[in-house]
Amino acid sequence: MTSLSFDIAHALAGALILSSFMMLYQDRLSALINLFAVQAVILSFSVAWQAFIQDAPHLYITAFIAVLFKALVIPLALHRMIVRLGIHREIETVIGIGMTMMAGMGLVALSLSLILDVASQSDPLAREDLAFALAVILLGLLMMVTRRNAVSQVVGFMSLENGLVFAATGAQGMPFVVEISVAFSILIAFIVIGIFLFRIRERFDTVDLRALDHFRGERFSPGDGPSGAALPVLDRSRGAGRGR
Template identity: 70%
Template sequence: MDRFALDAAHMLAGGMVLVSFMLLYQNRMFGLLNVYALHAVVLSLSVAWQAHVQDAPHLWVTATIAVVLKAIVIPVALRRMVIRLGVHRTIETVGGIGPTMLMGIGLVALSMVVMLHAAADADPIAREDLALALSVILLGLLMMVTRHNAVSQIVGFMSLENGLILAATGARGMPLVVEISIAFSVLVAFIVIGVFLFRIRERFDSVDTQAIDDYRGGRE
C-alpha cells in the first residue's frame, strides 16, 4: 500500500477524532446535531476511502448507509424531536467543558498507547485506524456520561457506534449482511429511544436525566 493511501486513511480517521472533540465542546442543541451530521459525513468518507484502498465493493454500501442514515435521516429526525420536546437550549455538562476536554485528551492518549502496543504486528493502516477508532469510541462514552440531557446522550451513543464502524472497516471490514443488520439495529434503537424520550417528557416534563435522579431521590 502506498504512502498516500496510508496518510489519507489516517487523515480521515483522525478527522473523526477531531469532530468527536467538537461534539464534546458543543453546548447548544442544534449545534450538537449539526456537528453529529459532520461526524457521519467524515465517517462515510473514511469508509469510502477504505472501500477504494481495500478494493471492497461492499464497503461502498456501508458508506452510502452512513451518509444517508447518519448524516441526513437521524439528524433531521433528532432536530424535529428536539423542536417538539422544546429542549433547544444550552446543554449542561458534568464538571464543565474544560475538564471534559482534558479527559478526552487523556482518553485519546490512552487509546494510542494501548492499541499501538496491542496491535504492533498488524497491518499499518489497520493498526493506526484501530487506535483512532478506539479514541472515537471512548470519546462517545465520555460524552454519554458527562451530559445530563437525554438527547445529547443519544448523540454520544450514535458517535460511539460510528467509532465501531470505523474500527470494523479499518480491520478489513465485516460481511455486508452484518453491516446492514447493524444499520437497521441502530435505526430501530433510535425509534425506541425516541418513544422513551417522549414518555420521559410526559412523565417528568423534562428530558434532563438529573431531574429523574432528583425525582427518585425525593421518593426514597
C-alpha cells in the same frame, strides 16, 4: 498499499477524532446535532475510502447508510424534537469544559498508547484505525457521562457507535459489517422514537435525566396503582437545566 491512500485514511480518521472533540465542548444542543451530522459525513467518507482501498463494494452500503441515516434522517428528527421540547437553546455539562477536554485528551492518549503498543502482526493501517476508533468510542462514552440531557446522551451514544462502525470497516474482510450497521441503525431509531414517544404520551415534561433521578429508589411502583399519573415531575417547568 500506496502511501497516498494510507494518508487519506489517516486524515479522515483524524477528522473523526477532531469532530468528537468539537462535540465534547459544544454546549448548545442544535449545534451539537449539526456537529454529529458532520461526523456522520466524515465517517461515510472514511468508510467509502476503505471500501475503495480494500476493494470491498459492500462497504459502500455501510457508507450510504451512514450518510442517509445518520447525517440526514436522525439529525433532522432530533432538530424537530428539541424544538418541540423547547430545549434547543441550552445544554448543560456536569463538569466544566476544560476538565472535559483534558479528560478527552487523556483518553485519546490512552487509546493510542494501548493499541499502538501492541506489537501487531496486522498491517499498520488496520492497527492505527483501531487506535483511532477506540479514541472515538471513549470520547463518545465520555460525552455520555458528562451530559445530563437525554438528547445529548443519545448523540454521545451515536458518536460512540460511529467509532464502532469505523473499527469494523477498518478490520479488513470482517463479515457482518453491513448487518451490524443496519442493526445499530435500528437500535438508534428505537432510542430516538423512544424519546419522542414518551414526549407524545406526555409522560415527561423534561428529558433532563436529573428529573428522572427523582424516581430512583422505591418510591413508586406499578403496584401502587394509578399514582404514576400524579408524580411531581409533571409540575416541573419545561426545559432542562434546572437542578434541585
